Each structure stands twice: as C-alpha cells, then as structure tokens.
Amino acid sequence: MINTSIRSRALLSSMVFMNKIARTTSKGMFVQQSGINKIKEYIKRNERVVLIPYFRTYTDFFALLYALW
Numbered sequence: 001m002i003n004t005s006i007r008s009r010a011l012l013s014s015m016v017f018m019n020k021i022a023r024t025t026s027k028g029m030f031v032q033q034s035g036i037n038k039i040k041e042y043i044k045r046n047e048r049v050v051l052i053p054y055f056r057t058y059t060d061f062f063a064l065l066y067a068l069w
Contacts, residue, residue, distance in 0.1 A: 040068075
C-alpha cells in the first residue's frame with residue numbers, strides 16, 4: 001500500500017499553469033465544433049465512442065484532449 005497525499009495548492013497551481021499552456025498553444029487552432037458537439041452528445045447518452053488518433057505531431061493529442069475537455 002502506498003500512502004500519498006496531494007497538496008491542493010500545488011494541484012491548483014499546476015492546473016492553472018497547464019491551462020495557460022493549452023490556451024497559448026491552441027491559439028489559431030481550428031476545431032470543427034459540430035463534430036466535437038456530436039461526440040459529447042454520444043458520451044452523454046452513454047453510447048460507445050471510439051476515437052482513432054491520427055497525429056502528425058505530439059501536440060495533436062493534447063489539442064484533442066483540450067478540445068474535448
């Protein structure tokens with residue numbers, strides 16, 4: 001058993017930092033909002049959604065996560 005604790009202040013500051021990085025790197029990024037909304041609807045209806053990634057760069061994965069969040 002591993003005994004760990006998470007400091008809420010450290011977690012909050014890291015979340016703020018990651019949000020700032022995500023916003024900065026995604027400026028000018030085009031997202032087809034209708035497709036994202038369709039995926040969110042399927043998820044809300046508890047339907048199965050399979051995302052098959054095709055990433056040209058390592059940042060594409062993070063951009064997809066940020067767009068779905």
